Amino acid sequence: MTTLQVPRKFNFSAGPAVLPLEVLQETSEALFSLGKTGIGVMEHSHRGKPFVAVLAEAEALAREVMGISSDYAVLFLQGGASQQFIQVPMNLLQGGTADYLETGVWSEKAIKEAKRYGTVNIASTSKAENHTFIPKTHKFTAGSKFTHFTSNNTIFGTQFRGEPTGALSPLVVDASSDICSKPIDVSKYGIIYAGAQKNLGPAGVTLVVIRKDLAEQGAKDIPQLFQYGEQIKNESCYNTCPTFSIYVVSRVFAWIKRNGGLAGMAAHNEAKAKVLYDCLDSSDFWKTPVAKEDRSLMNVVFRLPSEELEEKLIKEATAAGFDGLKGHRSVGGLRASIYNAMPKEGVTGLVSFMKEFEAKNG
Ligand SMILES: *Cc1c(COP(=O)(O)O)cnc(C)c1O
Numbered sequence: 628m629t630t631l632q633v634p635r636k637f638n639f640s641a642g643p644a645v646l647p648l649e650v651l652q653e654t655s656e657a658l659f660s661l662g663k664t665g666i667g668v669m670e671h672s673h674r675g676k677p678f679v680a681v682l683a684e685a686e687a688l689a690r691e692v693m694g695i696s697s698d699y700a701v702l703f704l705q706g707g708a709s710q711q712f713i714q715v716p717m718n719l720l721q722g723g724t725a726d727y728l729e730t731g732v733w734s735e736k737a738i739k740e741a742k743r744y745g746t747v748n749i750a751s752t753s754k755a756e757n758h759t760f761i762p763k764t765h766k767f768t769a770g771s772k773f774t775h776f777t778s779n780n781t782i783f784g785t786q787f788r789g790e791p792t793g794a795l796s797p798l799v800v801d802a803s804s805d806i807c808s809k810p811i812d813v814s815k816y817g818i819i820y821a822g823a824q825k826n827l828g829p830a831g832v833t834l835v836v837i838r839k840d841l842a843e844q845g846a847k848d849i850p851q852l853f854q855y856g857e858q859i860k861n862e863s864c865y866n867t868c869p870t871f872s873i874y875v876v877s878r879v880f881a882w883i884k885r886n887g888g889l890a891g892m893a894a895h896n897e898a899k900a901k902v903l904y905d906c907l908d909s910s911d912f913w914k915t916p917v918a919k920e921d922r923s924l925m926n927v928v929f930r931l932p933s934e935e936l937e938e939k940l941i942k943e944a945t946a947a948g949f950d951g952l953k954g955h956r957s958v959g960g961l962r963a964s965i966y967n968a969m970p971k972e973g974v975t976g977l978v979s980f981m982k983e984f985e986a987k988n989g
Contacts, residue, residue, distance in 0.1 A: 637973035640951030641781055641926060641964040642804070642825040650878045650968075657874060669871045678870055682863065685877035692880050692888055695813050695836055700859040702835040703873050708803045708822040711833060712737040714853050715775065715799055715818060718845035720745035723772045728765060728791060731758045731780035732957060733801060741775070750774065751791075758783040760918035771796040773817055779805035781825070782955040784928030784962065785921045790815050797841060805925050806834065807883055808967055809893035817841050823872060826925075826966045828879050832872035883967065892967050899965050899974045900924040906978045912989045913981075916960075930960040937961055940984055949977050 638645040657668040664677050671678040686701045695701060704710070715737075716725060722745050727738045729752035741747050748771065751762035758780060767774065774794035779786040781804040790798060790812075797817025806821035813819065818837045824830040835855075842855035851857045857865055863873075883892060904922060907913040907929050914930040915922070931937045937960060944952050954960040965974055 639963045688880035703863045711820040712740040716741040716744040726750040726774040728776040734777040761921040767795045775799045786923035810889040828876035831869040
């Protein structure tokens with residue numbers, strides 16, 4: 628295995644985001660030759676034996692790591708999570724009503740697209756309080772087609788601790804920013820989808836886990852490319868699938884498996900988040916807008932006493948090797964994204980830096 632020669636920074640970017648070093652090393656070799664084929668992973672036909680084996684392994688590992696039964700299909704699609712904002716209602720809404728939980732920018736976008744295909748009932752919303760908490764009660768609609776929520780709000784730094792209770796239709800979750808960060812009971816869901824570029828791999832592929840009976844009920848008068856049923860029939864290869872991204876995702880699943888599976892990820896993520904939140908709670912210098920019980924373990928959002936200090940911290944942190952701490956442009960402030968692949972040392976290092984910064988500027 629090659630050793631990377633270039634020194635690496637700690638990358639706290641919200642996405643595309645940090646990947647495990649071992650995955651990068653494995654990938655760097657596969658770029659030149661996938662196994663002993665003498666042809667790089669990006670250069671293989673998506674219908675040739677070597678890549679078909681990669682795709683099969685990616686699916687098998689996803690099933691094993693996430694505990695996905697044969698009642699569900701596992702798809703690797705393109706267009707990002709944003710395409711699923713469209714594809715889900717395009718297939719399943721068919722002029723009916725769907726329940727949506729509005730907890731941030733991404734769910735707002737999903738709602739906007741769903742309205743093209745039917746009626747959206749906002750079952751609960753945190754909008755009036757700038758999405759700083761997760762609503763605990765919801766008004767669901769009898770006869771709704773599905774119930775959509777965003778399990779982790781990447782921009783606002785809030786996260787559901789479990790599934791919303793009381794839904795009257797299959798749960799559909801946008802899990803883009805916390806997929807595989809903790810165990811999940813797949814059987815509670817109709818659809819789980821996630822753009823890969825936060826916790827699963829590079830941009831360009833979206834994991835979609837869908838109950839087969841739901842896929843079968845999908846609209847047939849929409850373009851074939853967007854029919855889940857067609858994608859299942861063609862095993863994600865209705866057209867050329869994103870081969871390279873799928874390869875990397877398969878390596879990330881193998882890495883998760885080697886590191887204790889989803890329970891291992893959860894323990895690692897809880898420990899990291901605790902170090903960071905303990906620092907934020909240790910003095911008034913740090914402010915966290917998010918309700919304590921709803922804090923995200925993936926995207927830690929915080930503020931300083933002034934915007935000048937926030938800019939100063941970002942600048943000095945970047946110089947010290949802690950990159951990507953600027954908050955989303957729509958909310959400002961600071962955000963440390965600490966996905967699965969962020970090592971504990973990245974977080975403890977950042978906290979040491981923050982304590983020093985506070986001592987000098989507090
Ligand atoms: C990043 C993100 C998206 C957007 O993903 P794309 O793949 O860029 O479309 C959607 N939802 C959530 C929760 C995200 O974090």
